[in-house]
Amino acid sequence: MSGTTVPYLLRGVRPLGGPATDLLLADGVIAATGDEARERAGAGAVVVEADGLVALPGLVDLHTHLREPGREDAETVRTGTRAAALGGFTAVHAMANTSPVADTAGVVEQVWRLGRDAGWVDVHPVGAVSVGLAGEQLAELGAMAHSAARVRVFSDDGMCVHDPVLMRRALEYVKAFDGVIAQHSQEPRLTRGAQMHEGVVSAEVGLAGWPAVAEEAIIARDVLLAEHVGSRLHVCHLSTAGSVEIIRWAKARGIDVTAEVTPHHLLLTDELARTYDPLYKVNPPLRTAADVEAVREGLADGTIDIVGTDHAPHTREDKDCEWAAAAFGMTGLETALSIVQTAMVETGRMSWADVARVLSSAPARIGRVDEGAQAQGRPLEVGEPANVTLVDTAARWVVDPAALASASRNTPYGGRELAGRVVATFLRGRPTVLDGAPVEAPAPVPGGVR
Amino acid sequence: MRHLLSAADLDRDAAVHLLDTAAQMAATQEREIKKLPTLRGKTVVNLFFEDSTRTRISFETAAKRLSADVINFSAKGSSVSKGESLKDTALTLQAMGADAVVVRHQASGAPHRLAHSGWVGSAVVNAGDGTHQHPTQALLDAFTMRRHLVGTQADPDGTGRDLAGLKVAIVGDVLHSRVARSNVQLLHTLGAQVTLVAPPTLVPVGAHTWTCRTSYHLDEVIADQQPDAIMMLRVQRERMGGDGSAAGGGTGFFPSPLEYTRAYGLDARRLAMLPDHAIVMHPGPMNRGLEISADAADSPRAVIVEQVANGVAVRMAVLYLLLAKEKETTR
Numbered sequence: 067m068s069g070t071t072v073p074y075l076l077r078g079v080r081p082l083g084g085p086a087t088d089l090l091l092a093d094g095v096i097a098a099t100g101d102e103a104r105e106r107a108g109a110g111a112v113v114v115e116a117d118g119l120v121a122l123p124g125l126v127d128l129h130t131h132l133r134e135p136g137r138e139d140a141e142t143v144r145t146g147t148r149a150a151a152l153g154g155f156t157a158v159h160a161m162a163n164t165s166p167v168a169d170t171a172g173v174v175e176q177v178w179r180l181g182r183d184a185g186w187v188d189v190h191p192v193g194a195v196s197v198g199l200a201g202e203q204l205a206e207l208g209a210m211a212h213s214a215a216r217v218r219v220f221s222d223d224g225m226c227v228h229d230p231v232l233m234r235r236a237l238e239y240v241k242a243f244d245g246v247i248a249q250h251s252q253e254p255r256l257t258r259g260a261q262m263h264e265g266v267v268s269a270e271v272g273l274a275g276w277p278a279v280a281e282e283a284i285i286a287r288d289v290l291l292a293e294h295v296g297s298r299l300h301v302c303h304l305s306t307a308g309s310v311e312i313i314r315w316a317k318a319r320g321i322d323v324t325a326e327v328t329p330h331h332l333l334l335t336d337e338l339a340r341t342y343d344p345l346y347k348v349n350p351p352l353r354t355a356a357d358v359e360a361v362r363e364g365l366a367d368g369t370i371d372i373v374g375t376d377h378a379p380h381t382r383e384d385k386d387c388e389w390a391a392a393a394f395g396m397t398g399l400e401t402a403l404s405i406v407q408t409a410m411v412e413t414g415r416m417s418w419a420d421v422a423r424v425l426s427s428a429p430a431r432i433g434r435v436d437e438g439a440q441a442q443g444r445p446l447e448v449g450e451p452a453n454v455t456l457v458d459t460a461a462r463w464v465v466d467p468a469a470l471a472s473a474s475r476n477t478p479y480g481g482r483e484l485a486g487r488v489v490a491t492f493l494r495g496r497p498t499v500l501d502g503a504p505v506e507a508p509a510p511v512p513g514g515v516r
Numbered sequence: 517m518r519h520l521l522s523a524a525d526l527d528r529d530a531a532v533h534l535l536d537t538a539a540q541m542a543a544t545q546e547r548e549i550k551k552l553p554t555l556r557g558k559t560v561v562n563l564f565f566e567d568s569t570r571t572r573i574s575f576e577t578a579a580k581r582l583s584a585d586v587i588n589f590s591a592k593g594s595s596v597s598k599g600e601s602l603k604d605t606a607l608t609l610q611a612m613g614a615d616a617v618v619v620r621h622q623a624s625g626a627p628h629r630l631a632h633s634g635w636v637g638s639a640v641v642n643a644g645d646g647t648h649q650h651p652t653q654a655l656l657d658a659f660t661m662r663r664h665l666v667g668t669q670a671d672p673d674g675t676g677r678d679l680a681g682l683k684v685a686i687v688g689d690v691l692h693s694r695v696a697r698s699n700v701q702l703l704h705t706l707g708a709q710v711t712l713v714a715p716p717t718l719v720p721v722g723a724h725t726w727t728c729r730t731s732y733h734l735d736e737v738i739a740d741q742q743p744d745a746i747m748m749l750r751v752q753r754e755r756m757g758g759d760g761s762a763a764g765g766g767t768g769f770f771p772s773p774l775e776y777t778r779a780y781g782l783d784a785r786r787l788a789m790l791p792d793h794a795i796v797m798h799p800g801p802m803n804r805g806l807e808i809s810a811d812a813a814d815s816p817r818a819v820i821v822e823q824v825a826n827g828v829a830v831r832m833a834v835l836y837l838l839l840a841k842e843k844e845t846t847r
Contacts, residue, residue: 265722272646273647275720277721388626
């Protein structure tokens, strides 16, 4: 299907940080490795001198806000997926809290088509659990599952499915098509008007507190519900030490639960709220240093399965104001891998194989996009789809918000020096990023039949 | 001092210097001609996003007594209610050439944003932000305490001295109180021992790190500590609950006004338990019969009206130190 793409020979790459080898990408797959790759490359192959670059399977984000339809002033499918490619991603799951909400087959197919036409990454729409994210009535989950978008992940993200009966029904219902409910765990009554993590800092700066228990209570309830009905639960962006403990307990009990942490919860703390700069206002809120330590440990020991960016672009006017008036959220697609390298690899807690697991194979598996011709998150082996990300792990770069590709600039890392840079991204053998720059105007992905 | 955003901006010497300056300002206010030419040609903008007639008038009086031009800018529709944004308001003031902006805002941190976002170049004075800080209130409280509890016949203002050793009880809705936060910091800086007294629901989670003690029992604090000053905080009607609209929850922070008054109100009985020299304070406006009884509010120990008068002197001192520090005082 990608027969028109010229072959690429990636020379001297280190798959998952291991020994250097060559990879030949041809016909959309990894055609050969090592000596055979060089021998088979032929004169027509484009040679990428990638000496020492770490090769990872294309990254998969289970938690992206692309904002289209509805808030194209903050991000579009095209700008967001281009940013994703620059961040090393080959697939993203687009959250449902758009306007209109992605709660029908029509909207999810629209987003899916926009993603296919843009061509930067595979876009897998997430379907809303409830009509209009209102938490009252199940959306047509089956119709979305059986649409062209083949939705498998359902989430009211931004809102919590707080009604225990609705949550139970949703967990049960998606079993029919191997779906998963990705819960935004936030007890609404305990967090009404909440602005930041409730603790020492909130007490001092006078911003309404968001207690850890508001997250943990929902997670505890949901893992028990998942156990009771024998269904699959994914916990979005957990952020507290207590949440990690609950997931650890649930997994030890054999409950089918997976968990996600964002890059920013691996690095930043509530101390940043002292600046009152709404760039640090995010949902769930930045927590304490002890929580950061706990989520790092949870990610390293496998309690937390994946890193999801929760890329949440917002216009300048939604952030250029007083804290209480600002929107929740920060961008993350273009910085995620660097943050994971900083927080997990350079601290000696994770290998590059672990990074490939938490940023590619595990999220692809949870989203059920790890099989078939367009499979994501596969090993870097001969015959597998040629979704490959090359990382210069020695690079250091200073984040310039204006230089990022996202249509919004609400990164919390402006001016910060980060470790590691994505040099190239290949989507089924076709480069979307080369030399750290986007490869413009990629042809639409042919076919679209899945 | 570039801005005054928080009581934590002041160390002991800066705070004492400010109180001494306020004492000098207060002395000028006993004269027949109260106006000083000190800030002639300077423009002070009172930017009030939240209604507060008394604080605004106090700042306005202070600025006018120093001969500054005063612009009152009441911007009740902030970006919270989809009016003009804080940023655009700030840019407007900058264009008008404000030398100082006195800001009152319902959002914690709004003065901090004004001072640090680069939107304005003028000095920023926090006149109360959300549930964060109200530093000039703490300064006027400290000034009032120093006069009553530290000053001597020879030096009624206690010039040059701090509040070392004084025991102060602050009673009431600490959770939502910027006055309590500012006072805990400033009074500690000045050497006083502060005890916060409140029902557990009105003590912030995280307050255990504050430089004060916390108690849930007013009678015990009065009996055991014999405080030199007792400050009653206003209890907002909307905190009492029952109607499901209370901020941060949905139910009330205490069962009923009567139960609150029984446990935390300053009535005649508790007034009588205080040491003879103790003063009764309240930042106003008072809920008579709720946190303070008429007996206490009108007793000779109450210095509540004097707090208001001292507010003008303290705010004169703040504006003076922010805007005229390079000049000599003209007096």
